[in-house]
Amino acid sequence: MDFELTEEQRLIRDTAHDFARTEIAPKAAEIDKSGRWPAEIISKMAELGFLGMAIPEEYGGAGLDALSYAMAMEEISAACASCGVIMSVNNSLFCDPVYKFGTAEQKKDVLTPVAAGKKIGCFGLTEPMSGSDAQTMVTEAKKTGDTWTLNGAKNWITNGPHADYVLVFAVTERPSAPGAKVRHTAFLVPKGTPGFTLNPADHKLGIHGAHSCTIFFENVKLPDSAIVGGAGDGFKVAMATLDGGRIGIAAQALGIARAALEVSVAYAKERKSFGVPISQHQAIQFMLSDMATELDAARLLTWRAATMKDKGVRHSAESAAAKLYASETATKVAHRAIQIHGGYGYSTEYPVERHYRDARITEIYEGTSEIQRIVIAASLLKG
Ligand code: CAA
Numbered sequence: 001m002d003f004e005l006t007e008e009q010r011l012i013r014d015t016a017h018d019f020a021r022t023e024i025a026p027k028a029a030e031i032d033k034s035g036r037w038p039a040e041i042i043s044k045m046a047e048l049g050f051l052g053m054a055i056p057e058e059y060g061g062a063g064l065d066a067l068s069y070a071m072a073m074e075e076i077s078a079a080c081a082s083c084g085v086i087m088s089v090n091n092s093l094f095c096d097p098v099y100k101f102g103t104a105e106q107k108k109d110v111l112t113p114v115a116a117g118k119k120i121g122c123f124g125l126t127e128p129m130s131g132s133d134a135q136t137m138v139t140e141a142k143k144t145g146d147t148w149t150l151n152g153a154k155n156w157i158t159n160g161p162h163a164d165y166v167l168v169f170a171v172t173e174r175p176s177a178p179g180a181k182v183r184h185t186a187f188l189v190p191k192g193t194p195g196f197t198l199n200p201a202d203h204k205l206g207i208h209g210a211h212s213c214t215i216f217f218e219n220v221k222l223p224d225s226a227i228v229g230g231a232g233d234g235f236k237v238a239m240a241t242l243d244g245g246r247i248g249i250a251a252q253a254l255g256i257a258r259a260a261l262e263v264s265v266a267y268a269k270e271r272k273s274f275g276v277p278i279s280q281h282q283a284i285q286f287m288l289s290d291m292a293t294e295l296d297a298a299r300l301l302t303w304r305a306a307t308m309k310d311k312g313v314r315h316s317a318e319s320a321a322a323k324l325y326a327s328e329t330a331t332k333v334a335h336r337a338i339q340i341h342g343g344y345g346y347s348t349e350y351p352v353e354r355h356y357r358d359a360r361i362t363e364i365y366e367g368t369s370e371i372q373r374i375v376i377a378a379s380l381l382k383g
Pocket of ligand 1: 089093123125126131132133134135156157158181212235236237239240242243316364365366367368371374375
């Protein structure tokens with residue numbers, strides 16, 4: 001097994017690291033506190049090619065691999081988890097499926113500006129009463145003549161308030177025969193299409209700069225050319241997309257955990273108790289060791305999943321394992337980081353309380369930890 005990165009991968013990681021450290025990290029606390037959308041950082045991420053990293057250059061992307069994407073995601077998220085998920089949704093949940101399943105026209109007209117970061121995309125799967133059990137969605141699209149009419153609502157849509165396009169999943173066939181499967185279809189819906197409205201942004205525990213909202217579709221008219229991946233194939237489009245998306249969230253969790261570990265190491269060397277820096281107490285050393293070891297294990301799982309994606313082999317269980325372990329690690333690492341910081345860790349003066357709040361969502365979005373366990377178990381038990 002070769003753990004060596006290529007020169008290009010190292011360059012991407014270092015570029016992301018420098019950009020995140022100098023241009024994002026100094027603003028992260030303010031973005032969290034104000035809850036503002038980091039527009040100027042998104043523009044710079046676009047200039048660096050970070051909004052369509054794995055999309056070929058002919059479609060506005062940077063033409064890189066999934067491992068480079070995972071490394072850049074970790075770096076950006078270590079500075080600001082909100083910026084990380086904005087980037088992740090645009091890359092994994094919008095650009096990837098439009099590239100993989102879209103028509104030549106969709107790639108030219110929609111993917112190209114989104115991958116270049118001139119426009120923003122989002123992913124509309126979750127509904128008020130359908131999260132983990134995604135097939136039970138009620139949003140539906142009915143065809144009359146050449147036109148589809150879309151009705152329903154999607155919620156927790158990250159990037160929703162600012163997105164120019166939503167990839168929406170809807171039921172398009174509800175057979176009455178017992179046992180027959182409901183069929184879903186994915187549609188590209190431009191913001192501003194008549195019948196498309198938004199609620200104000202959601203209020204959340206963390207990732208305050210990454211805005212999400214509910215989007216409503218009321219008699220939204222769509223042509224056949226809005227379909228991504230074939231009528232009736234939408235659920236598979238959604239699931240295959242999430243296989244890639246979960247690598248992005250795993251990498252976001254790595255970034256959050258790494259940031260929490262780094263400030264904990266620095267603090268442990270400075271803070272004294274019982275006459276010595278607390279880093280000399282074994283209780284603190286053991287916590288730091290566990291944090292570092294779990295973070296490393298999470299990174300290896302994430303890189304394995306990314307490498308499998310690059311090889312074009314099915315990686316559903318590997319992505320689920322990476323996301324499960326990295327997200328639970330991020331929460332545990334941030335928890336210990338607060339413990340090491342004591343009372344200061346609980347105060348907004350130090351960044352670890354932000355890391356703790358930001359980490360928590362990684363165990364929920366793009367499939368809860370319980371859903372990841374279901375995906376892993378299905379792979380173990382199949383056949
Ligand atoms: N790739 C391709 N096809 C797949 C697939 C994959 N990874 N996983 C399943 N499929 C196919 C199956 O083969 C099956 O095909 P057939 O109908 O031809 O047999 C079909 O999809 C249905 O599969 P299942 O029977 O396994 O589906 P299920 O109803 O049991 O659901 C589930 C499986 C894993 C629980 C799924 O519902 C799931 O992943 N739920 C979680 C949803 C989720 O992650 N939501 C997050 C929303 S996005 C978000 O959070 C964005 C954000 O803002 C950051």
